Amino acid sequence: MIKGKKIAIVTGATGGLGREFVRLLLKEKNVDEIWALARNEKKLSRLKDKFGKKIKIYSIDLSSVRQIKCFGEELHEEAGRKNLEISYLVNNAGFAKFCSYGDLSVEESLNMMHVNMDAVVAMGLVCIPYMKKGSHMINIASQASFQPLPYQNIYSSTKSFVRNYSRALNVELKEKGICVTAVCPGWIKTDLYKRAEIGARKATTKYVGMVTPDKVAKKALKDAKKCKDISIYSLKSGIHNTCAGIKIASISLRIREPAGKHLTIALEITFLFLSCGLPALYHSASSAGKIIFLTL
Numbered sequence: 001m002i003k004g005k006k007i008a009i010v011t012g013a014t015g016g017l018g019r020e021f022v023r024l025l026l027k028e029k030n031v032d033e034i035w036a037l038a039r040n041e042k043k044l045s046r047l048k049d050k051f052g053k054k055i056k057i058y059s060i061d062l063s064s065v066r067q068i069k070c071f072g073e074e075l076h077e078e079a080g081r082k083n084l085e086i087s088y089l090v091n092n093a094g095f096a097k098f099c100s101y102g103d104l105s106v107e108e109s110l111n112m113m114h115v116n117m118d119a120v121v122a123m124g125l126v127c128i129p130y131m132k133k134g135s136h137m138i139n140i141a142s143q144a145s146f147q148p149l150p151y152q153n154i155y156s157s158t159k160s161f162v163r164n165y166s167r168a169l170n171v172e173l174k175e176k177g178i179c180v181t182a183v184c185p186g187w188i189k190t191d192l193y194k195r196a197e198i199g200a201r202k203a204t205t206k207y208v209g210m211v212t213p214d215k216v217a218k219k220a221l222k223d224a225k226k227c228k229d230i231s232i233y234s235l236k237s238g239i240h241n242t243c244a245g246i247k248i249a250s251i252s253l254r255i256r257e258p259a260g261k262h263l264t265i266a267l268e269i270t271f272l273f274l275s276c277g278l279p280a281l282y283h284s285a286s287s288a289g290k291i292i293f294l295t296l
Contacts, residue, residue, distance in 0.1 A: 005032050005084050005085070006032050007031065007033045007034065007084060007085070008028070008033075008089075009086060009088070009123075009127060010022055010034060010036055010037065011062060011092050011093035011123060012038060012140075013034075014038040014044060016213040017216060018036075018093075019047065020214045021221075022051060023214075025090075026054060028087070030134075033055075034051075034056070036048070036055055037057075038060070039061055062093050062122075063118075068119065068122045068123065072126035075130065079130055085135070086127050086130045086131045087136070088136050089123065089124070089127045089136070089137045091119070092138075092140045093119060095112045096155045098152050112158060116155070117158050117161045117162065120139055124137060124169065128178070133177030133178070136178070136179050136181065136224045137173075137178065138183060139162050139166045139181070139183065140185075141160075141166065141183060142185065143186045145163040145184060146160075163184060166180050166181065166230075167180075167230065170227075181220065181228055181231050182229065182230050183216070183223075185232070211233065216233045219231055
């Protein structure tokens with residue numbers, strides 16, 4: 001019997017978090033090759049130069065259904081020739097703009113939705129047929145997914161979709177032995193936040209408690225291997241306080257630019273509600289079940 005090739009597919013592979021997944025997956029015994037997907041050909045070439053011959057690069061715009069279908073056709077052809085199996089699919093590609101609803105064009109708004117949601121679903125549909133028992137799908141959501149966020153309204157909503165979709169899909173794929181994990185980090189030190197700032201009058205511009213992408217990727221892989229349906233990493237993710245079935249999973253702060261003479265601070269607490277015999281329910285909560293806003 002011909003030995004099959006086991007691959008990992010990483011979208012947004014040239015970004016800070018994507019590169020860390022590539023670096024870590026190269027060490028996995030069940031990964032013979034990594035298919036790195038991103039739009040920028042020059043950055044992809046540099047990625048291949050850095051990590052070597054086990055990297056296969058694809059320049060692709062994940063907001064394009066046509067390009068995703070073309071990738072799926074190439075995947076099908078390659079699978080036919082080499083008995084290919086996907087060990088990991090990491091849906092990391094993302095797009096963000098932090099501003100008021102009126103600061104974005106229709107095209108920009110829809111593009112954010114296409115990349116953050118549609119591409120995750122489409123890549124899953126393309127790749128799942130080549131995943132087997134023990135395979136993992138890792139979808140990058142965000143702690144922004146736990147509550148509605150003004151001035152990140154589209155971004156946070158798309159990440160809520162990713163979180164809910166991933167957890168539901170994890171249940172559906174359990175009988176196949178395929179695990180799906182939604183990764184919900186806090187602020188990460190990557191270029192995404194630099195690109196997200198467009199100089200809008202009202203926007204998120206201060207990121208308290210940022211973490212490095214290597215720590216997020218490491219924890220995400222660790223949780224994925226345990227088949228956890230959610231992985232949370234932030235500044236306080238190592239601190240857990242359990243009482244009456246409620247566990248504090250993470251705490252983070254967001255600071256908005258002063259409006260007049262007032263400084264607005266949002267305290268975000270992510271709770272894990274434990275229920276006997278039922279799946280864990282995740283919420284971001286405060287005294288009213290929303291973010292706590294303190295105006296100084």
